[in-house]
Amino acid sequence: MKVLVTGGAGFIGSHIVDRLIEAGFQTVVLDNLSAGCLANVNPAARFIEKDVRERDLVDLLGAERFDFVIHQAAQTTVPKSLADPRYDCDVNIMGLVNLLEACRSSGVKRIVFASSAAVYGDPAVLPLHEEADKQPTSFYGLSKLTAEKYLELYYKNFGLEYVTLRYANVYGERQTDSGEGGVISSFLTKALVGEPLTVFGDGTQTRDFIYVRDVAEANYRALFTANANRSYNIGTGQEISINELVRLMQRLVGKPLITQYAPPRAGDIYRSALKILAACANLDWQPVYSLAEGLGRTLTSLR
Known part of the structure; x- marks a missing residue:
């Protein structure tokens, strides 16, 4: 084939x-x-x-x-x-x-x-x-x-x-910070170097x-x-909130993560x-x- x-x-x-x-x-x-x-x-x-x-x-x-x-x-x-x-x-x-x-x-x-x-x-x-x-x-x-x-x-x-x-x-591996799931790549990269994580909205929005x-x-x-x-x-x-995602990442990284919040982005959905x-x-x-x-x-x- x-x-x-x-x-x-x-x-x-x-x-x-x-x-x-x-x-x-x-x-x-x-x-x-x-x-x-x-x-x-x-x-x-x-x-x-x-x-x-x-x-x-x-x-x-x-x-x-x-x-x-x-x-x-x-x-x-x-x-x-x-x-x-x-x-x-x-x-x-x-x-x-x-x-x-x-x-x-x-x-x-x-x-x-x-x-x-x-x-x-x-x-x-x-x-x-x-x-x-x-x-x-x-x-x-x-x-x-x-x-x-x-x-x-x-x-x-x-x-x-x-x-x-x-x-x-x-x-997953090879992901950049862009795209629909790029929040994970962005968060993990910043977590490893001690930079703050930016959450758009209040973090209660969910993703699958x-x-x-x-x-x-x-x-x-x-x-x-x-x-x-x-x-x-x-x-x-399964849906998980962004706040829950941050807590899970914190356990995996093994150290506290600094989180800052920004206004929601246009076009983003609330739950998925x-x-x-x-x-x-x-x-x-x-x-x-x-x-x-x-x-x-x-x-x-x-x-």
Whole structure:
């Protein structure tokens, strides 16, 4: 099997590449290195430096003849989407359409797409199931939701299979301070050098944090599921407040952490937790790592 991973030099994408290499797949990474790092790329994978928005992507996929594509390349932050909606749309929507055209013309069997819990917006009832109301509060969430609709229509009109994975807040090794789960990377990095942790809001807001290796496994299993052409939540189903997260980190680091509070950021949701029963049943997947274990592994990588 031959798989293309866009954004495969990035945080999540590089862990997916590792899982594919472990399974013996011929794996190609496509990344423009705007956020990714070449050092993240498994040496057993072949690397191509390219942006998903480039017009010759059709020629590349036509020459390579991939069986599957895992699409991780994206603009991934809420603040940037609000500061520059045009860029967010260009990368997350136009980049996807360019890739879908390349997949359609080159005979790709299935695309696995990284979506986000941001498509739901700020819900009143948790945990969220996949059919819950979707009212994104940021252009990032809107672009991901729009991308999902493109995938649905490409399947209905052209037969291109897809699986959409709506990530909760992903964390783990190789993460930078940006992205939806970047608070953990930021907090741990600052904790190790004794800098204060900045909490936006009062800290009672909650998130569903999922370890990156669990996310990589979900992507791997999405390649083979017979229950394709739909969306799945990928999280733990558990919500934890930012204040609780800080207390857990304090126990792991083994010293008091200084915390300072700042006004909430525009577009951020207040509470989040995803119901994952569909993914467990149809992808034969479930999260393996507890938050404490994942944080411990992330902390070890930073020391």
